Amino acid sequence: xxxxxxxxxxxxxxxxxxxxxxxxxxxxxxxxxxxxxxxxxxxxxxxxxxxxxxxxxxxxxxxxxxxxxxxxxxxxxxxxxxxxxxxxxxxxxxxxxxxxxxxxxxxxxxxxxxxxxxxxxxxxxxxxxxxxxxxxxxxxxxxxxxxxxxxxxxxxxxxxxxxxxxxxxxxxxxxxxxxxxxxxxxxxxxxxxxxxxxxxxxxxxxxxxxxxxxxxxxxxxxxxxxxxxxxxxxxxxxxxxxxxxxxxxxxxx
Numbered sequence: 001x002x003x004x005x006x007x008x009x010x011x012x013x014x015x016x017x018x019x020x021x022x023x024x025x026x027x028x029x030x031x032x033x034x035x036x037x038x039x040x041x042x043x044x045x046x047x048x049x050x051x052x053x054x055x056x057x058x059x060x061x062x063x064x065x066x067x068x069x070x071x072x073x074x075x076x077x078x079x080x081x082x083x084x085x086x087x088x089x090x091x092x093x094x095x096x097x098x099x100x101x102x103x104x105x106x107x108x109x110x111x112x113x114x115x116x117x118x119x120x121x122x123x124x125x126x127x128x129x130x131x132x133x134x135x136x137x138x139x140x141x142x143x144x145x146x147x148x149x150x151x152x153x154x155x156x157x158x159x160x161x162x163x164x165x166x167x168x169x170x171x172x173x174x175x176x177x178x179x180x181x182x183x184x185x186x187x188x189x190x191x192x193x194x195x196x197x198x199x200x201x202x203x204x205x206x207x208x209x210x211x212x213x214x215x216x217x218x219x220x221x222x223x224x225x226x227x228x229x230x231x232x233x234x235x236x237x238x239x240x241x242x243x244x245x246x247x248x249x250x251x252x253x
Contacts, residue, residue: 039083043080045172048163049172053110056132057114060129072125078112079110079113086102090102090106107138111176115184116180118227119221119224139156140156142156144183151209153179154178154179160173182220183216190209
């Protein structure tokens, strides 16, 4: 025998369904809000990691200024990868956009770009940062010795950086790009070219950009050799070196 409901019964069932629907919506809303908060918290961790790496390089620069009488670093910049770029990278890898997948599979969420005057400074700084306590070099890509087909040159490091908070510590990856002033100038122009597709002579422009990269590489080598010759000619004795150290004592840190 079929079950029949009175008008009052049907209203109670409808209210119960409405209540359940509202509860599910509330749960979804809470889950979404929690995900957003967790994502913002993760980005804050990456931002802190980039600041730690920047500070490490600034300390190295101060050390070389005082102890070796020159600054190897011209400039340092930090950046966080955009949310859209992070999602695109995960999608390309066939991965869900979860906090765990970001930490494990996206190595360049936090980035630090260090610009030097000379090529040998790049390798000196890379070696120095690899010896720093608590920081591990996970990966090295040398696009200076082995440039990309476009002509791009830079030394890339992926660092595992511990970030300590008041109640826990978390390790995240930070990508470091170390390049000369000339390499950085070239890279900024090449980046602009990527967003100008559809030009009439695009292939010719790409070839010309690659030629410029080769010219810049030769200029970098020449400038490094000139610096070495000047340093060899100067060849300060012990008293001159001591006097220079004393002069630098009065300069602000």
